[in-house]
Amino acid sequence: MRSVVLLLLGVQLAYAGTHSLKYVYTGVSGVTGFPEFTTVGLVDGVQFMYFDSNEKKAVPKTEWIRLNEGADYWDSETQINIDEHQVFKNNIEVVREWFNQSAGVHTYQHMYGCEWDDQTGATNAFRQLGYDGEDFLSLDFKEMRWISPVQQGFKTVQRWNNNRGYIESDRNYLSTECIEWLQKYVEYGKSSLQRKVSPQVSLLQKSSSSSVACHATGFYPSGVTISWMKNGEEHHEDVDLGELLPNEDGTFQKTSTIRVSPEEWKNNKFSCVVQHQGYSGGGKIRPIEEDSLPIMPIVGVLVAVVLLIAIGVIVFVVYKKKQGFKPVSGSDDGSNSSARPQA
Structure with missing residues (x-):
């Protein structure tokens, strides 16, 4: 036998000493019985917060975030994501037109975050956007410039790369604020995360x-x-x-x-x-x-x-839109609204 x-x-x-903070926003059109918009926050791959457009409320998903952040934090997260939902509803329709697509099931996704090695102190960051499961726009963090693998994204790449204020705001969040929140979250949840x-x-x-x-x-x-x-x-x-x-x-x-x-x-x-x-x-x-x-x-x-x-952790690939997104101001909580595009 x-x-x-x-x-x-x-x-x-x-990579045992590397920690990560990641947010994934997903907008979906043409699907019934499923939230039109979801947000998932993850530390070291573990979901610690969640929001969807059905419940319209950001909620903790781990005990360590529940014990360390109060009502103001969750009220702020809720309002940010309600606003983001409206942006994504518009963006899906605009990008669909750019790709000359008919109505139906489409996804529009934005993923961003940072990494920190608690042994060497090295840091890294990422911001990616995608449409219908394909790369649409991404930020080259080392060069601090936007790139796109598709023609539909070229105009946005040019516009965003010419907006140095937007670029510097993103650099500040990803290299400083994001790392600070990641370190705070790791401390909150060290007994669980380690x-x-x-x-x-x-x-x-x-x-x-x-x-x-x-x-x-x-x-x-x-x-x-x-x-x-x-x-x-x-x-x-x-x-x-x-x-x-x-x-x-x-x-x-x-x-x-x-x-x-x-x-x-x-x-x-x-x-x-x-x-x-x-x-x-x-x-x-x-x-x-x-x-x-x-x-x-x-x-x-x-x-x-x-x-x-x-639970909304829909990992296709991330996407972003092309023609005139307008960044909004940054937030004072653990997520970042400084690069949430608006058509």
Whole structure:
């Protein structure tokens, strides 16, 4: 009887000291039963705040932000996002016209934030915008200039790059204010954000002739490596690595799937290797026989995707619009309204 071997290894990942603050705004048109606009705030990949246009109220999603920020903070976040919703409603329609599209389902997304290494002090930042899942505009933080991969964005790029006040405002927020808020949030949630939770790993297969999925879930922080080995050597052929997905409890999950013929399975030994800094068992090897593989594959992943959409963390790619966005003034809370474009 052939077997599939599962290895869990503990490693100290190089980016263990890097923290991030990220906001994702998503506007959706042409969809019923789903919020037209959502905002998600994440620290180190963990959602700490949420807003949607149905409830019209910014709410905490972690205990550490709930305990450290009061009513004024949440009132300010709520008002910012109500205003942002109106901007996004207009922007989706304008960009749709620029792309000469008919009415229907369209997405308009803006993602921005900063990173800070608590060991070296190094910082970085990003601001990206996208439309219908494709890159539309992005800010080159080192050069402090806007770029666009599509012709529809060229006019906005030129206009924004000529607005030095807008550029300097963005630089100040991303390099200073964003980092200060990130450091504050990390301090708020250090007992939670600095924890290490080992992954739970399963091998899932429908039948002896179908692909095998190596599914790691429940781990924290998010840094994980899933790889396959064939007869003790690294194997990359016919391997699909899935996206990192959040779980409802703040942990993460990820799946790697391998497609191998029954004959190849029979004549070779395959291993799934999962590496994560939370695992401290020192190289545990657990063989899983073919007959013990579950009949239903990756149900948890499918559920997680539904949850992902439900909480508004819709990670397509980010977008922004072209013709005359007007930045509004910055805020005094943890998010930034200084680069929220308006058509």
